[in-house]
Amino acid sequence: MDTKNIHATDHSRVIIHIDIDCFYAQVEMIKNPELRNIPMGVQQKNVVVTSNYIARETGIKKCMLLEDALRICPKIVLVNGEDLHDYRQISYKVTTHLQKYSSQVERLGLDENFLDATSLVETKLKSKHENITAKGHIFGNNENNCDCGCQLRLTVGSEIAQEIRDSIRHEFQLTCSAGIAHNKLLAKLVGAKHKPNQQTLLYPNSTCELLYQLQNVVDIPGIGRAMGDMLKNLGVSTIRELQHLNFDKLKFAFGEEKAKLIQNLSNGIDNSPVKSSGKPTSIGLEDSCRNITAIGEVKDKLNQLMNRLMVLVSEDGRIPRTIKLTIRKFDSISKMSNRESRQTNITTSLFTVKSNSIELQQKSAQRLTSTIMTLFTKMVDVHKPYHITLLGLSFTKFLERMNGKSSITSFFRKNVEVQSITNIENKNDLTTSPMECTPFSYDLSGSESEFEPSPKKTKFSKLIAKRRCFEADDCPSPSKLKVADLRLSSAKNVSSDSSDSKNSFSDDNSNSICCPPNVDAAVFKEIPKELQQEVWNDYKREMNEKQEQKLQPVIKKPKTNTLLNYFLKN
Template sequence: MDVDEKHDRVIVHIDIDCFYAQVEMNKKPELRDVPMGIQQKNIVVTCNYPARARGVGKCMYITEAMQKCPELILVNGEDLADYRRVSAAVYSTLCETGSPVERLGMDENWLDVTQIVKLRIQELEGKKPELRGHTFGELSCDDCECTNNLIVGSIIAEELRNTIKEKFNLTTSAGISHNKLLSKMVGGKHKPDDQTVISPSSALNLLTDDMPPKSVPGIGRRTVEQLTAVHLDTLDQLRQASVENIVEAGILRPQALQLKKMAWGQDDSEVKMTGRPQSLGLEDRFMGLYNEAECKEKLSWLLDRLTQLIAEDGRKPTVIKVTVRDYYKDKLVKKFHKESRQGKISARLFNLDIQGNLAEESKIEILQITLGLLGKMIDFKDSFHITLMGLGVSNFLEQIEKKGSIKNFFISPKKEDGLPQSVPTAVVKRKNLFDESEETSSKKCKTLENENSPEKVDNVLHKALDNDRSQKTEPKSKSNNSSIQSFLRKQESYAVINPKNSNTENTFLKIIESKEDLGSEDDEEIISLKCPADYDPEVWNNLPIELKQELIASNKPSTSYKVESSEKDSLDNNSTDKETDENAYSDTEECPEGVDQQVFEQLPKEIRSELSKSMSKNTPSTKIPPKPHGSSSKASKPNKGNKKDTGAKSHSILSYFSRQK
């Protein structure tokens, strides 16, 4: 197979040397020059280089490590909080370069410094750069002049390593190549605290013929088992094998092609910026849990640890998962076997206090949920032997509104990139667009009417918002004690503007006010949906247009509006307006049939009156004679196939208060 066609990238792989051990040595400098290992359960997960010089290795049992180095000092490393914080700080520092950075675990990062290299070469003005660090094999390329780029990349890698050492007192090792695979593999050739450069011509010197496929990063245990089944035990055999032979092992064709490329040292995968994690979780292994009380205690311990991670992350999860391993089930299947169950959970349970702790009632409720998930995998009435338990959360929300917020009725709970899926485009903090003079508003309206481009409409509206932020908002009126009005007060809201999916003329509702109302001699159109006096302006701006129209029509029946809209059903019809003009609102409205009495009594008088009039449209004007004694008090149900219009549209606010039959 031919070598890479393009060698125009420069990829740097940075690995923090014995990361856990260095973090502990920074906390206790006296451990720096003595053999020291990080203990998790009965295993030494990593150790410093003095301990490695005495024969202690990573993931070695403590008994074996102590035999090799009796003076080994063990530090408990089961709490990963400090390691995560340092890892995040190093990642943030690397991101300051402006280059794409991809995390690989807590101690490794890839950087694509191609653009920085191009700028450096321009600054050199033809001068030959000086290589920093070591080279693996000969630094040459028969197909292009990429070696000069790699040399400049070695200079940038050294600068990055020096920055990390100065800021965090951490030594690092780096690999520099034209792809991610080679940069990672060559970075370990001169550890610790050093770096190595490899050119494309030396790829096969790094990936020797007798090397097993599992030595290549990205080829996992399951893939190795499939390759072994078709007698592909070395990289040379994998290179010589046909794609069809690899597919016979049960590997899909695209993956088979990728495996052959990796065997030749080729990797065209991009360095992708690492986003926020899609899930958070942790597991714990132990000798055994044998009853429900022990399981609940372990879940409580895991939840406390998990709460710390959620507090650092800042988001609220909506899915929780429990993972468990039962030793008795392992014996049945004769292999390591884990089970997991997950379920929905209210994000409000994770409202943490200032110290980042859960409320006691929230913790109790979460433990009940997790114990229920565990009960789906373990029969507490039967014997069991749990040796592993994990707890994780996912499906995060960026922001959780207050429990009484009216936004919860109109915004989808599922979010993507921190925004609800129902949000089309820009989200703008909005007060009131219409506190300006009539002349300014008229000019804005004319501009919107004359511009057909949605982008221009968006720009004009954003300018209007900027002007209004400098002005004071109108004072709020006194709150009403009714329960439905409480939803329309003192809540945070945002207005969503999306002019891209419709023409300018159809995007905004135009309302023409009379000369007396405007206090002006010019009779011009303005864009207005002013908040009634009884409602909170911020929450009013978040209501759907249909609800605004209906509430305006019911709240100001005597105001003469001329309404223009692209939709036929944008406002109540003229007959409804005439009825509200002729009849004053009554404080003693009777509850219509089919409406909940308690909800009706708490409604504002304007909405009660409107609801009564709308419900009475389908009721005969003549009074119904009293029923004879003994007749059934239940009204006969209408035929479902011949339902009549109740006077309220499908999007009307009246539909929220009608009792479902």
């Protein structure tokens, strides 16, 4: 067997793809049951983004223009779905629920989840060997069996999928569809075969049949418009054509990596793992608008967005450290999606952290607004006429708050019973090297073995835990908890241009990191290099501020919680 196809016969996993039926519409029908028996759609601006199945019977499709939808189905009742808040909340509840079945649950949008059920299946097979019957539809006519045992595993997978769908229905009154197969691609494709409130099982021997039912290469998830266009230029439009296209031609067009990826996909081969999603890495809002031409309108819209955004941040519970402003300029007819964005770091001290919420006091809100407007002027010359058709704000680089359930103490308690997704760290995140982690997610993230910290990190974690005891541990009043919500990365905050960590080291004439005189040298020695850097930067900044205050004794700067404070000797 040649190495290219070494995975073609690997059917060792059982993947379940769960797709909540017309998700937004279902949520709206839960909120208002009167919508259940009439054609209804969810509207965002001029688009009906989804609809219930009654409306679909009349010919309404996803993402249909309002005009067309009304023409096809004049009776359709439309609900505004521009604020995704409720959808988002229910979506995360469903994902959290799914995590009871497997630690590997990957979100895709708000309405889809992949679940790796392999170990669940193995467990089930050990205790049960009779009455194993496929649940739901089976795709294709299964003539030749595969002898690797996948048949049995996938069959058990279909039983599990049925259980999961039943439980989602009972817990949330939500119907969903599922696909069961040996990889993500196939699970997703086969799940689409029977749609509302059904499930479909694929045995590997029917893979080709499934693939050849697709009309075009862009029907394969992973091949989008850009690649589709390039493939068209290569004379490729069907799956079969992609399967048989000369690999060197494909390689020339896309590079070896991409070429192999998409040709594998065209053969139903997808080795990508189900990646645990954890918390979002960015939280943002957008508002498209007809015609914004005045600076006052811009500020107004941005303030509204910020108010809504703070609700989301507060619910999330982490402190963001960068903000990004996105705009779309009116551009008569050129390419769509011509967005521009600018981002900058922000001080965590902007946020007032209470036990139950995160807020922006007025002064902070004003400061934030002004930094956002600075970003705006980097993209728009406000002295000339302009025309903005979209404004968006989003937060990234979150700092974990180390209290409550996600605290380090609960980490050591090994309290691993199905945590809510909002408390789960990216423990499977292999893309982030330890040195790139923020200091306070450092000890919680990147632990490869389920929930056990690796030996190296334990030492550091214990140090942090000890220090925490000094400050707040025994009396977690809101004011004390605030001490734990540290203000970090002063150096990055000071420099207005976002710079790499490499660059931010050299913002002073002294590049070397020292232990500040007021910090316990033994502790300092044990913490990671980057953390040392932060502490040292805090110290330097404090010294600089003292200098400034000597020059301007009138100005009183509010005392901030710095990382340095955290490590100060008593």
